[in-house]
Amino acid sequence: MTNGTEWLLILGMAVVTFGVRYPMLAIVGRLQLPDTVVRALRYVPVAVLTAIIVPAMLMPKGEIELKPSNSYLIGGIIAGLVAWRTKNLLLTIVVGMAAFLLLRAISG
């Protein structure tokens, strides 16, 4: 692709990203949301982030890998345990990354 296409792509991505983020923050704030919507919104971060995390752990290459050599799965479980016991984000990231890189080095 040419340089022009690259910048067109960036323009398009920028427009849709801003077009999703800004209006809800700016316009919906002026409206009163129904109670059901407000209740549903509480689950948004957990639902969306879990939907990103679980496939990334279970199927890092696109197919389900339920085995110890899957560093994404084992590293993720270790990070999850640290997060559960400590509720400390920084510690979760550091221990999780260290475990992952170690496992990866071992399993080649």
Add this chain to the structure above:
Amino acid sequence: MEKTPTRRSEFIAGVKDTFPLVLGAIPFGIIFGAVAVTGGMSPAATIGMSVFVFAGSSQFVGAGLFGQGVGAGVIILTTFVLNLRHALYGASLAPYARNLSQRWLLPLGFWLTDETYAVVIRRYQQNDTSPYKHWYFLGSSVFMYSNWQVCTIIGVVAGQQFKELANLGLDFAMVVTFIGIVVPLIVSRPMLACTLVAGIVAVLANGMPNKLGLMAAALAGIAAGMIVESLQGRKDPADQTDKNETPRTAEEPVSSL
């Protein structure tokens, strides 16, 4: 907040509380820069994408698809679908942003990422009456944004030097960051149901085109949470924690413990 918050103290608190998330974003940003240039995107466009789009996972997917020769239209549509979750974040923060001027809403809307949302919603839900919580939002945003630009540039330079850097698996940084955010939020049965269903559906629906499986899983998880909540007699799904209560409206905040 033991002292009376000022604009400056809110801004600094926003920066501080975002630090762990910035740390998680560092490898992610570097890998993005490296993956994009090794995939055939020009260094200027790679940096331009971070400057103008500023959405980690869509940038990753966008640069990846671009490298495979996928057309701009499909990539833009994928970006839209992937970012739909930000509309939900925006709606969730909107009651608190009601009184802000466009001068604030435009940049804060542009800067609304997963990370900043996770930090800022907690600040807004604290029951103090600080009038400067948007400065906290700004601090978090500016820190995430500047870090993302620096990391992209490092990644672009590194990607041009070491072609194999992209295969190191540092994409796990995003996963581990999200784990650190989600796990402490699972404090009630509805939240647990939401997590389990979202996770299972995400795996089952992984083959759907344009990351639609992600949306399907998120919606299923939200529905599961709400059903369990109804069965339990509508207890607050987050009322067992000191940080994560969500007020029903901005005017009627749930009391902090």
